[in-house]
Amino acid sequence: MLCSCKERDETNSYFEELRKIKLDLDNNKNFDKLPLFTMALASKERLIILHLLRNRDRCVCELEAVLDKSQSTISHHIRKLVSSGLIEGYKKGNFTYYHLIKENLNIQLETLNDSILR
Numbered sequence: 001m002l003c004s005c006k007e008r009d010e011t012n013s014y015f016e017e018l019r020k021i022k023l024d025l026d027n028n029k030n031f032d033k034l035p036l037f038t039m040a041l042a043s044k045e046r047l048i049i050l051h052l053l054r055n056r057d058r059c060v061c062e063l064e065a066v067l068d069k070s071q072s073t074i075s076h077h078i079r080k081l082v083s084s085g086l087i088e089g090y091k092k093g094n095f096t097y098y099h100l101i102k103e104n105l106n107i108q109l110e111t112l113n114d115s116i117l118r
Helices: 011-026 030-041 044-053 060-067 071-083 102-117
Strands: 087-092 095-100
Touching (some): 030 044, 044 060, 060 095, 071 087
Antiparallel strands (some): 087 095
């Protein structure tokens, strides 16, 4: 408990300082998107998909061939990456192609760096 902290003489003012920090962090909208972003990166397959999309748009069949995974597994990973805002799909004939949204990736990496590492 904070009041038993021996290094602080005035625990009430320190507690208020901590509450202000919490309020500032709760109001920081940058933290809202970070969980989706970090969950999107929390898979080797999704990291490979991002790598494959860094220089070229690809359809699901190409991702299936490289990853040696089923279409349903690739679709699962694609949904996570789309919901995180890292990739986007578009129709071309009978196929859906996906591309990396590099600006969003850079924004999320900067936000993570600013929020956690600085």
